Amino acid sequence: xxxxxxxxxxxxxxxxxxxxxxxxxxxxxxxxxxxxxxxxxxxxxxxxxxxxxxxxxxxxxxxxxxxxxxxxxxxxxxxxxxxxxxxxxxxxxxxxxxxxxxxxxxxxxxxxxxxxxxxxxxxxxxxxxxxxxxxxxxxxxxxxxxxxxxxxxxxxxxxxxxxxxxxxxxxxxxxxxxxxxxxxxxxxxxxxxxxxxxxxxxxxxxxxxxxxxxxxxxxxxxxxxxxxxxxxxxxxxxxxxxxxxxxxxxxxxxxxxxxxxxxxxxxxxxxxxxxxxxxxxxxxxxxxxxxxxxxxxxxxxxxxxxxxxxxxxxxxxxxxxxxxxxxxxxxxxxxxxxxxxxxxxxxxxxxxxxxxxxxxxxxxxxxxxxxxxxxxxxxxxxxxxxxxxxxxxxxxxxxxxxxxxxxxxxxxxxxxxxxxxxxxxxxxxxxxxxxxxxxxxxxxxxxxxxxxxxxxxxxxxxxxxxxxxxxxxxxxxxxxxxxxxxxxxxxxxxxxxxxxxxxxxxxxxxxxxxxxxxxxxxxxxxxxxxxxxxxxxxxxxxxxxxxxxxxxxxxxxxxxxxxxxxxxxxxxxxxxxxxxxxxxxxxxxxxxxxxxxxxxxxxxxxxxxxxxxxxxxxxxxxxxxxxxxxxxxxxxxxxxxxxxxxxxxxxxxxxxxxxxxxxxxxxxxxxxxxxxxxxxxxxxxxxxxxxxxxxxxxxxxxxxxxxxxxxxxxxxxxxxxxxxxxxxxxxxxxxxxxxxxxxx
Numbered sequence: 001x002x003x004x005x006x007x008x009x010x011x012x013x014x015x016x017x018x019x020x021x022x023x024x025x026x027x028x029x030x031x032x033x034x035x036x037x038x039x040x041x042x043x044x045x046x047x048x049x050x051x052x053x054x055x056x057x058x059x060x061x062x063x064x065x066x067x068x069x070x071x072x073x074x075x076x077x078x079x080x081x082x083x084x085x086x087x088x089x090x091x092x093x094x095x096x097x098x099x100x101x102x103x104x105x106x107x108x109x110x111x112x113x114x115x116x117x118x119x120x121x122x123x124x125x126x127x128x129x130x131x132x133x134x135x136x137x138x139x140x141x142x143x144x145x146x147x148x149x150x151x152x153x154x155x156x157x158x159x160x161x162x163x164x165x166x167x168x169x170x171x172x173x174x175x176x177x178x179x180x181x182x183x184x185x186x187x188x189x190x191x192x193x194x195x196x197x198x199x200x201x202x203x204x205x206x207x208x209x210x211x212x213x214x215x216x217x218x219x220x221x222x223x224x225x226x227x228x229x230x231x232x233x234x235x236x237x238x239x240x241x242x243x244x245x246x247x248x249x250x251x252x253x254x255x256x257x258x259x260x261x262x263x264x265x266x267x268x269x270x271x272x273x274x275x276x277x278x279x280x281x282x283x284x285x286x287x288x289x290x291x292x293x294x295x296x297x298x299x300x301x302x303x304x305x306x307x308x309x310x311x312x313x314x315x316x317x318x319x320x321x322x323x324x325x326x327x328x329x330x331x332x333x334x335x336x337x338x339x340x341x342x343x344x345x346x347x348x349x350x351x352x353x354x355x356x357x358x359x360x361x362x363x364x365x366x367x368x369x370x371x372x373x374x375x376x377x378x379x380x381x382x383x384x385x386x387x388x389x390x391x392x393x394x395x396x397x398x399x400x401x402x403x404x405x406x407x408x409x410x411x412x413x414x415x416x417x418x419x420x421x422x423x424x425x426x427x428x429x430x431x432x433x434x435x436x437x438x439x440x441x442x443x444x445x446x447x448x449x450x451x452x453x454x455x456x457x458x459x460x461x462x463x464x465x466x467x468x469x470x471x472x473x474x475x476x477x478x479x480x481x482x483x484x485x486x487x488x489x490x491x492x493x494x495x496x497x498x499x500x501x502x503x504x505x506x507x508x509x510x511x512x513x514x515x516x517x518x519x520x521x522x523x524x525x526x527x528x529x530x531x532x533x534x535x536x537x538x539x540x541x542x543x544x545x546x547x548x549x550x551x552x553x554x555x556x557x558x559x560x561x562x563x564x565x566x567x568x569x570x571x572x573x574x575x576x577x578x579x580x581x582x583x584x585x586x587x588x589x590x591x592x593x594x595x596x597x598x599x600x601x602x603x604x605x606x607x608x609x610x611x612x613x614x615x616x617x618x619x620x621x622x623x624x625x626x627x628x629x630x631x632x633x634x635x636x637x638x639x640x641x642x643x644x645x646x647x648x649x650x651x652x653x654x655x656x657x658x659x660x661x662x663x664x665x666x667x668x669x670x671x672x673x674x675x676x677x678x679x680x681x682x683x684x685x686x687x688x689x690x691x692x693x694x695x696x697x698x699x700x701x702x703x704x705x706x707x708x709x710x711x712x713x714x715x716x717x718x719x720x721x722x723x724x725x726x727x728x729x730x731x732x733x734x735x736x737x738x739x740x741x742x743x744x
Contacts (some may be wrong), residue, residue: 109196116231116263130186158596314531351366371640379530405592414519492508602642
């Protein structure tokens, strides 16, 4: 009944001997609440710091710009392509840009320039992946010691990133962005692609971006033609384009160039002899560069500054500033670069001679030269003054309103011819006093108070006789002459009185050039044209321009005026300054205002009209006694035309239908006989030819026209006054003109 209690047995555990190589375990102590708190807080801080760092990187990365402009930079708006101006020879005249840039391929960059930039800017360029840690650390330490950001430690890739995407702000935030963009660029592009973009984007001062634009601006040559000295200067500029500018700081530019040359020699890029020669060359070159001051900073190259500024104003008004400076327009102008260079040389040299005796601070004589093709209205050359610098930007060829003096007279004679006058109609060149509405007296005179009595229209115009012209204006009518002036191209208000015969109106060289173009173009006025066509950056045609034509006088009248103005050059006031020096058919008119304040010469051939004006900019200041249009303006015109004669066709003025010729006695205006002592082969509008033979010198039946030879023309005078004599000029400009007849 009782169960038997089962007996439990216990086994003794096996105990292993302790190994002598095992260290006894330390007894783990239990953490206190404070200790646990410290660990938790430390872990939280660590993860917060990591989170903030990641957040900062993510934040900066998410706000990085699109890299397309650096990956596919051709045609991208970010690059702000310049507007380029071309001459009729398709040569680059100038460009306009906020960023003056000329894109080139890497193979157009000289190897020496590539190597020089790497040596001076980023020796580890081919080794790093976008950033140079050593350089960054060095820059960081310098900045910490100074308390502000002085150095950036930027690689070439970082410089590209900064110039293309970022501002020039110096802050750690911008530096982080620069580093991140540089790393991304290095992942997307090869080193060669980075270099190519660098040389097309980096800033070289004075608005020039890229090595090609800088080369054209500083040295007037493409980058692949640069010398060792020039390469060293360009390589040193990006570090501080403002402070190392050879224009703003020539001495600092020399010092910087020497540093670059020294580094180039140390790295074996050039020899010691080349280093010395390049330093010497640059010291001479920098003197020329330091004088290079285009008043308009938004031009890289500017071979015709007055014309360029004229075009700029047209384009900005029609296309707006953004398209002008960033749109990459290609503008094909009417300018002939050979003629432009000849015009600049002729005017500048002439003005230098006229101002040779001037002291510093004295007002200087200025001038303008404008040349057009009268058949098309194309502006071929335009020089608006002695030099386009900051203090001399007025384009006098376009905007200077001056009195034309006797250069206005052909317009009066035009109205007379249209009213039936002929070149042999007689005028009375004798003194006369006029009474004004207010009772004042006006007694005009000729130059040196000489009067010629009975003279023909031709003689009066050739010798620029004032009294004869005033009396012609009386007959034709002031209102009618003003009407002719306006329809021929003069827009300014003209004085409605007899002083108009003396050229007291206010006109511009452009207006006078247009008016004389009517004579050269057989009575047809053409609006002046400066632009032929405009294309976009991809050479797609945007617009093509043609001139507007309007017949304002008959071809017959235009030819008669031209014939009389040929006489001005052959026998009149421009004989010695133009006629004796140009072996070509030329017509033209001198002009001089009262007291030699303004001097003009406007001359033309069938394919060229050119105007020269000389005078002071302000006030009624005399050029000096005897400095008339034939003395100071006409020689400049001649110097210009002599240089461009090979470009001009050697043709005569076309004789239009409806014009007749006859041999006449200029003293009577009748058909000449063999007894007439002075004869002339004269031109008439059909229907206005004389029909009666001269009976003053013999009977008509005793000498017929068929038996006559044409005698040498002599001006007629009812007095015994000898021809007007010219006093010997005082400057070398006028050495050959001791026989010039002055007109007023």
